[in-house]
Amino acid sequence: MVFMKRYPSPDPVTRAIAKLGRDISLARRRRRLSQASLADRSGIAVNTVRRLEKGEPSGSIEHLARILYVLGELERLETLLDTGTDELGLLMMDESLPQRIRTRQSKAAL
Amino acid sequence: MVFMKRYPSPDPVTRAIAKLGRDISLARRRRRLSQASLADRSGIAVNTVRRLEKGEPSGSIEHLARILYVLGELERLETLLDTGTDELGLLMMDESLPQRIRTRQSKAAL
DNA sequence: CAATTAACACTCTAATAAGAGTGCTTATAA
């Protein structure tokens, strides 16, 4: 069982995560919370909060969500890709979307 | 070194992540991508895509970001908590925000 | 200015996530 080495993320991905981290730091300070306080309220380690604010991409979605919850901004994550605001794929009604996507020749579709 | 058992996430957190997973699945199908195709383009395993769409909270932010990048929706993550749209903490100018948050008695502030 | 302590930067290791593999079910499209 050979495990594939992961590719590094494209720059825009790295930058987006870094931006998110900075904004979490800002939001926290606006609310006058220390990193330790935010961590404690979120039920995670202060190191984890630090790594997230620093822009390390390793954090889990759950931890991010817990932090946003404490910051009172969970809804932003919940509606991140909400139907109706997804402008790229508006060709089909959601009810008519296929459950499985099949392509003519599967190999080429990858 | 005793590791603390993590608390389960509050229900709103769990629900937000599940919603996000469903929306990723919708967005993918709107774009006529199979799970395998999305995984491949995102540089992650199909199992990981599956778990994310299923709403498992374990996924990493980086993987989420990579997927959003492929879906053409990375900006949504980048501006998730963007300054100016953060309505809760508008009392101070960002420039004047303290780098460190100090409380009268730290213990009580936790 | 000086004391306090928030934030940073590490290390170490337990806990968890994620890749690969296998088999099954059933939606899709020819």
Place this chain on the structure above:
DNA sequence: TTATAAGCACTCTTATTAGAGTGTTAATTG
């Protein structure tokens, strides 16, 4: 209608993350 393969549900193992610990730096505030 039927062949195909998308998606699901597992398991197993490795890779990665995150919690704890320790020491340092420097921003805040009295």
